[in-house]
Amino acid sequence: MRYWLMKSEPEVFSIDDLKRKKVEPWSGVRNYTARNNLRAMKKGDRVLFYHSRIVPPRIVGEMEVVREAYPDRTSPGDDRWSQVDVKFLRKFPRQVTIEDVKMIRELSGMQLLKFSRLSVMPVTANEYKTILELVGA
């Protein structure tokens, strides 16, 4: 199983929206690196849900890939993009802010800090485990 992190602006789509909908296509990714990451996802992979463009930006919960990459047709006539379906798993009892990520040794190598504009990225098993421990999940 692999681990990932995906960003969304909560004003556009939040963890509570996903909780309500239970399963949702993760569409609208228009960056090749992010798309390639979507395409590498397998059913059962775990994904951290990150709220961006809020203060402070933070990891708020966890979801699971339930359908592997298939075409994203939200831009008509543009065949290049992919989406996956994700299922709500849980909202974390504690949230992990970007400041936490910077401060905690085990997390300071996360791609989140290195590639700030990437919206879909891999997370190592150790980083994922560390985050679960932090949130008490």
Added chain:
DNA sequence: GCCAACGTTGGC
């Protein structure tokens, strides 16, 4: 809301 960073587009 600002703006730096950076990915993408398109003229040449």
Added chain:
DNA sequence: GCCAACGTTGGC
């Protein structure tokens, strides 16, 4: 294929 212009993302 280069690179300037442009558009978008996301931390602050």
